[in-house]
Amino acid sequence: SQTIHQWxxxxxxxxxxxxxxxCTVEGTSNPNLYWYRQAxxxxxxxxxxxxxxxxxxxxxxxxxxxxxxxxxxFILSSKKxxxxxxxxxxxxxxxxxxxxxxxxxxxxxxxxTVL
Amino acid sequence: xxxIEQNSEALNIQEGKTATLTCNYTNxxxxxxxxxxxxxxxxxxxxxxxRENEKExxxxxxxxxxxxxxxxxxxxxxxxxxxxxxxxxxxxxxxxTFGIGTKLQVIP
Numbered sequence: 251s252q253t254i255h256q257w258x259x260x261x262x263x264x265x266x267x268x269x270x271x272x273c274t275v276e277g278t279s280n281p282n283l284y285w286y287r288q289a290x291x292x293x294x295x296x297x298x299x300x301x302x303x304x305x306x307x308x309x310x311x312x313x314x315x316x317x318x319x320x321x322x323x324f325i326l327s328s329k330k331x332x333x334x335x336x337x338x339x340x341x342x343x344x345x346x347x348x349x350x351x352x353x354x355x356x357x358x359x360x361x362x363t364v365l
Numbered sequence: 366x367x368x369i370e371q372n373s374e375a376l377n378i379q380e381g382k383t384a385t386l387t388c389n390y391t392n393x394x395x396x397x398x399x400x401x402x403x404x405x406x407x408x409x410x411x412x413x414x415x416r417e418n419e420k421e422x423x424x425x426x427x428x429x430x431x432x433x434x435x436x437x438x439x440x441x442x443x444x445x446x447x448x449x450x451x452x453x454x455x456x457x458x459x460x461x462t463f464g465i466g467t468k469l470q471v472i473p
Binding site: 292340356 | 408410414454463464
């Protein structure tokens with residue numbers, strides 16, 4: 251069966267420190283992968299999506315970056331965190347490709363607090 | 366610009382009644398709409414998908430309608446229970462920003 255993992259579950263980081271959040275998917279190959287952020291009281295905002303290894307599309311310009319070193323691994327990074335980077339980060343995958351009506355499946359999320 | 370809106374941020378309803386949530390879209394003709402449930406501190410969970418050529422889709426106590434003339438989808442929970450309390454999100458396709466959703470509170 252298809253599963254998605256994210257870690258860490260929670261993270262508290264000082265302003266200016268680096269960030270690395272990891273997402274892995276099991277039970278599917280060549281999935282589309284997504285990173286979303288949800289600020290407190292706000293909707294889900296799409297940050298990045300990837301249709302394949304090394305292929306990253308950015309939806310919102312910011313100090314975050316994403317990488318996909320392996321087919322089922324998606325990493326969200328920052329060199330220097332800002333206070334405004336605090337939020338709930340969700341990774342999601344889509345098994346059927348963008349042309350499909352398949353559903354996105356979301357991971358458990360990472361709660362990031364930048365102090 | 367394309368826009369997806371849910372008509373209210375919060376909805377309180379008595380247990381046993383039918384909850385109806387609305388999703389409106391403008392400047393857009395989505396081929397389908399998806400509804401998700403999100404509990405606090407968790408990722409959204411897929412509930413139902415309805416295509417533009419489908420008028421209605423049901424799953425247990427859930428019912429979704431899709432009116433392309435009104436540019437609206439309605440999400441119904443019949444015989445609502447306190448366990449149905451959550452935030453419900455609609456989304457036209459996979460690569461979009463979800464709205465805030467509607468926070469449903471079912472009161473015992």
